[in-house]
Amino acid sequence: MKPLPTERSCPFSPPDETARLRVEEPVVQRTVPQTGQALWLVTRHDLVRQVLADTRWSSEVDSDANRNDFGDRPGQDGMFLLQDPPRHTHYRRMLTGKFTLARMNALRPLIEQIVADQLDELEKSPRPADLVSRFALPVPSLVICELLGVPYSERDRFQETSQVLLSLTATLDEMQAAGEEVEGFVTEFVARQRVEPGDALIGDLIRTHGQDLRDDEIVQIAMLLLIAGHETTSNMIGIGALLLLRNPDQAALIRDGAPEAKGAVDELLRYLSIVDMFTLRRASQELTLNGQVFAPDEFVTTSLAAANRDPALCNDPDTLDITRPKVPHVAFGFGPHQCLGQNLARMELEIAYTGLFRRFPDLALAVPLEEVPFRTDMAIYGVHSLPVTW
Known part of the structure; x- marks a missing residue:
């Protein structure tokens, strides 16, 4: 049996084989390269949405019968990403109101200031500068620390461990050690918040639901959000x-605030789909998808990147067009587990891209594209570093 596809001829596009699979075998069995574990890969847009919307495809993949095959730890209360209704609904309902568009818009001045400050620091840097370490990483780290109430001075403790937790090459021992490290850090933080709740999200969660939530539940929620x-x-x-x-012509539209570029962030999300083949679902009973019958406890993963390049979703899907009208992409997932923080993410990206290209209209890559280290070794795609000049 073949492994999940990973080879890319273009670093900005999904693995090449997914385009063929989407047409010829939209539901196909493959193996996980790191473990050899068999699972089914779904690549067609309508089928991906069908899996993600149907809770019979369970998010609780760490059942006793299957946990060791994937190296997953047992699901803990509060880690609602790995839970089904009603447990998932119970926790998500507590948080949904804290991520509304109105609440996120109230954060806009703060995020604009964070971006401006980081651009000031970038401008002072020797050239070439690494855009990842100098800008792309500190901006969302500062934002999430402000949102949750975590001291930014302690960011290294969770940034380093999260890199291990999302690595595709780390050993199980390394992942377990990293998980224990970040859990220990967050446990200390929650204990302080329980004594003296701050004004940020975790403190607010303790004030409004503290009687209903144990500390270990709050720890798992905070870890996931962090x-x-x-x-x-x-x-x-x-x-x-x-x-x-x-694509400098499209960067110019963002820099100039062109009205036709208002959908730029969603088009970039669709086109890049950096979270791909990451989410597992387990058949909780005998299920059928596209004519294929699945026995209970068989696994499925969805290629969000392949789904977002489906010609059934939009015309010419392999072309980046930031003037494209918004389409129902699945970069944030779909169904009950659709990304809770998508409003925040969109706003951060819009402010970051606009601020970056306005401050540095002559921004340029400082090395050949072939020398850029892409994150092919990580569960979340991107670049490890990005040397730029201006």
Whole structure:
């Protein structure tokens, strides 16, 4: 049996084989390269949405029968990404109101100031400068620390461990050690918040739901928001900036605030789809998808990147067009587990890209594209570093 496809002829596009599979074998069995574990890969847009919307495809993949095959730890209360209704609904309902568009818009001045400050620091840097370490990583890290109430001075403790947790090459022992490290850090933070709740999200969660939530539940919620809240956005800022440098006419539209570029962020999200073949689902019972019958406890993963390049989704899907009308892409997932922080992510990306290209209209890649280290070894795609000059 073949492994999941990974080979890319273009670093900005999904693995080449997914285009063929989407047409010829949209539901096909493959193996996980790191473990050899068998699972099914779904690549067609309508089928991907069908899997993600149907909770019979369980998010609780760490059942006793299958946990060791994937190296997953047992699901913990509060880690709602790995839970089904009603547990998932219970936790998500507590947080949904804290991520509304109105609440995120109230953060806009703060995010604009964070971006401006980081651009000031970047401008002072010797050239060439690494856009990832100098801009793409600190902006969302500062934002998520402000949002949750985590001291930014302690960011190294969760940034380093999250890199291990999302690595495709780390050993199980390394991942377990990293998980224990970040859990220990967040446990200390939650204990302080329990005594003296701050004004940020975790303190607010304790004030409003503290009687209903144990500390270990709050720890799991905080861990999920902390890691997801900076890793995805930072990688999207980095690789998105690189893609725009390769498409200067489209970067100019963003820089100039052209009305036709208002959908730029969603088009970049669709086109790059940096979270791909990451989410596992387990058949909780006998299920059928596209004529294929699945026995209970068989696994499925979805290629969000392949789904977002489906010609059924939009015309000419392999072309980047930031003036494209918004389409129902699945870069943030779909269904009950669709990204909770998508409003925040969109706003951060919009402010970051606009600020970057306005401050540095002559921004340029300082090395050949072939020398840019892409994150092919990580569960979240992007670039490890991005040397730029201006």
